[in-house]
Amino acid sequence: MNSEIAKNLLLVGPPGAGKGTQAALLCEELSLERIDTGSLIRAAIKEGSPLGIQAKDYVSKGQLVPDELIIGLILDVLQQVKDKGSKFLLDGFPRNLVQAEALASALEEKDLLLDKVIAISVDEGKLVERITGRRICTNKACNAVYHTVFSPSKDGDLCEKCGSATYQRDDDKEELVTARLNTYNRETQPLLTYYQQKGILLNIDGNKAPSEVFKDIKAALK
Ligand code: ADP
Ligand code: AMP
Numbered sequence: 001m002n003s004e005i006a007k008n009l010l011l012v013g014p015p016g017a018g019k020g021t022q023a024a025l026l027c028e029e030l031s032l033e034r035i036d037t038g039s040l041i042r043a044a045i046k047e048g049s050p051l052g053i054q055a056k057d058y059v060s061k062g063q064l065v066p067d068e069l070i071i072g073l074i075l076d077v078l079q080q081v082k083d084k085g086s087k088f089l090l091d092g093f094p095r096n097l098v099q100a101e102a103l104a105s106a107l108e109e110k111d112l113l114l115d116k117v118i119a120i121s122v123d124e125g126k127l128v129e130r131i132t133g134r135r136i137c138t139n140k141a142c143n144a145v146y147h148t149v150f151s152p153s154k155d156g157d158l159c160e161k162c163g164s165a166t167y168q169r170d171d172d173k174e175e176l177v178t179a180r181l182n183t184y185n186r187e188t189q190p191l192l193t194y195y196q197q198k199g200i201l202l203n204i205d206g207n208k209a210p211s212e213v214f215k216d217i218k219a220a221l222k
Helices: 019-030 037-047 050-060 067-085 097-109 124-133 174-188 190-197 210-221
Strands: 009-012 033-035 090-091 115-119 134-137 146-147 202-207
Touching: 009 019, 009 190, 019 115, 019 134, 019 146, 019 210, 033 037, 033 067, 033 124, 037 050, 037 067, 050 067, 067 090, 067 097, 067 202, 097 124, 097 190, 115 210, 124 134, 124 174, 174 190, 202 210
Parallel strands: 009 090, 009 115, 033 090, 115 202
Antiparallel strands: 134 146
16 A cells, blocks of 8 residues: 555545546555545446435436435444444535534544545536446446547447446436536535645546546645
């Protein structure tokens, strides 16, 4: 582990900003446990679990799932990470101020600290093409993320890492992108001021190539 910069982290940014891409790189290099609420919710929907059944309609409209559904789930996962003695990387939670306050209380109660919040910004025009071109490996254990233009799989529609099929998320289709960006601007963006006031916000320009963004994040964490 690169212990100099291994910390409890949160990634914030609009859909398509590159949070998942950077999360994979950071977790690999810093041995962090990733807590990715979007993937947890999609898995619950696929399984048809009670959470999935309740979440489905919200996700398909580009809205946030109600706080009471997501907060309990994430706090349980945080406890598991703490029990393992690992550091965590939150990706997709919190998504509004209510969730941020719930996280702050839970961390205090568990004697944990959120060290840094990495805010990735990308020009809005670029977000649309990033989201609509995203393809994901169907193998949950692999979860590789591709882009049809910017980082296509060498094996076409198959994942170059594990050979499984790749797919487009239903909510990545163009007609839903505006709703998701509006939800981000209205509900999630206020978190930037919230964490800036706490003195832990790092602003990162996500318009560059993934490797450049990663370099900038690591430099900011030092
Ligand atoms: P998020 O998790 O913030 O929604 P992702 O990491 O899944 O975003 O990235 C969205 C899409 O954009 C993916 O298809 C990914 O391959 C691509 N992508 C991510 N980072 C970059 C980048 N810096 N430049 C170009 N494309 C990128
Ligand atoms: P993502 O994979 O982060 O783009 O999330 C996909 C969808 O899952 C979002 O559009 C929301 O509907 C839902 N979601 C993910 N995280 C949260 C959260 N913390 N609170 C509420 N809804 C969420």
